[in-house]
Amino acid sequence: MEHAHPGRRPDWAALLIAVGLLALAGVVAWSASAATAGPGYARIGPNAASYVVAAGLAILGLATVVAAFRGDIPKPEAFDPMAVCLILAGLLSLIGVISVGGGFIIAVTLLFALTARAFGRAAFLTDLGIGAALGLIAYLGFTRLLSLSLPQGPLEHLF
């Protein structure tokens, strides 16, 4: 983690973090100001804490701007975007399948196989099988043994 000397080019990623923090501060402050003030019996209303958090985030955002110019935010190491995208695809298919009522087992099967793929497994079909088996075991364990409910779909109705 090299720290650059002052006066060099700003760290754009760090500036982006700073912008994000300032934007969050803005959203929090805006949403507090837009909320109708509640009845006056509470000395400190529910918006006070929002303003404190907004102020804190704004100060931290500005401090991050300074840090970006001084090179105080660590430079990240190289990474493999393909692997990240595969896991995100797994999470998205999980969310998607459950949202459309595809059920827990199918959702988990896709998540398992895509994540394994992200970690370099080539046998996608095998992993789909393993994911399905794992999903079935988890489904039966959670619903039968622990009596918790999991999202239902066509496969779940078979059991």
Place this chain on the structure above:
Amino acid sequence: MLDQLAALGQGFLVALQPAKLLFALVGVFLGTAVGVLPGIGPALTVALLLPVTFKMDPTGSLIMFAGIYYGGMYGGSTTSILINTPGESASMITALEGNKMAKAGRGGPALATAALGSFVAGTVATVGLAFFAPALVDLAVQFGPADYFALMVLAFVTVSATFGDSPLRGLTSLFLGLLLGLVGIDALTGQARLTFGVPELLDGVEVTTLAVGLFAVGEALFVASRRKYAPEEIEPVRGSLWMTKEDWKRSWKPWLRGTALGFPIGALPAGGAEIPTFMSYTIEKKLSKHPEEFGKGAIEGVAGPEAANNASAAGTLMPLLTLGLPTSATAAILLAGFQQYGLNPGPLLFAEKPDLVWGLIASLFVANVMLVVLNLPLVGLWVRLLAIPQPWLYAGILVFASVGTIAANPSPVELIMLALFGVLGFLMRRYDYPIAPMVVGLILGPMAETQLRRALAISLGDPAVLIESPLAATLLVIALIALVAPYFLKGLERFKAAED
């Protein structure tokens, strides 16, 4: 003194019931197993299991969580020693010497000294917890809302700013947690904050969803993204498992010194086991008769820090049980565990549910005995867990992360949050932002707000109430010092560097 013994005796009557023993056994077993898996620490283990235990008996579940907590610490040291990937920052020091020992064919003794040191430290520190907790409870009964607020402010500062790498990044993480803490219906007025019309957000952000997202999903994304650049190597355990006479002679003093450092520092609202483990390492290096071995696999460098790590874990339970104040990510998750049963740790809990509190403390002794028995002879079994191929391991972790999340709250919105927190956790890892302050901020933020508003309601809005109590004033001053200290120390370092 006698009171404590009587209370602890009562606790053992609870903890030694067959059903509770079974809970403890399941806890330590799961804790060790999941702790051994690389990249997963005790915080995530408890977070993953919280939803599973939602419908179980509270005392039993909390005993199980405590078992997982202690078990995770034991298991974590195994991973640090055999592969150089500590599951949590506190095991980093163990990895330093332990992995070197394993590479030199002394993995067995390294594992043994870590397990025995954890046992000694865990037991001594739990005795400390049993004897000092009632005194702290007596003190805490007199705390007013302003005192609690000041205590929480202090915890915020120490957890995020004082002991991290960078106060800026620590505080940023904390404020992101505080921001998430705002989401939902305000408890006092019923006004919705930051829900943007999404009904699922009215109940607020679940601590478990945040923790599982940041730890499990974030970690999986990070490890996958770095796989090509930093492959992991598992060091096989070669040679004898047992410690030689020489190993014993070199281990027992570091164990005790590590305990003496870990427990008090863990018990202060200073958060984290990093400081005591690091201090223990430095001290052992100074005191060792073989300083040249440090960096090449010195057994003292495993024994001391590992003891300090476990002792501070027990120490962390002190502010958690007596004040309801979590000072580490794991403690924050444990607090969520209490809350899921409508229980609030603090002086009241000691008065209202002595069986639960003392049963829990007694079960810590039980868990420690179980762990040393489980860990020493069964180390071969745990090591085999490390042979699970990485793709399946992380795929499995993600599957269970999503099962736990959706079982707790059956809605796609919860899964969307899980994924978003995962991406955030990934980015935070990449840019070296600490994660624990965010988790602590989410759970402690709303509590601090409640205390602040209560204090101001009593004083009819006069902010002077916050510094009228001498205790609150002192705590706030300490918090202020803790906030500026890192900058001052940094200035000092620069001054020193300029001198050289």
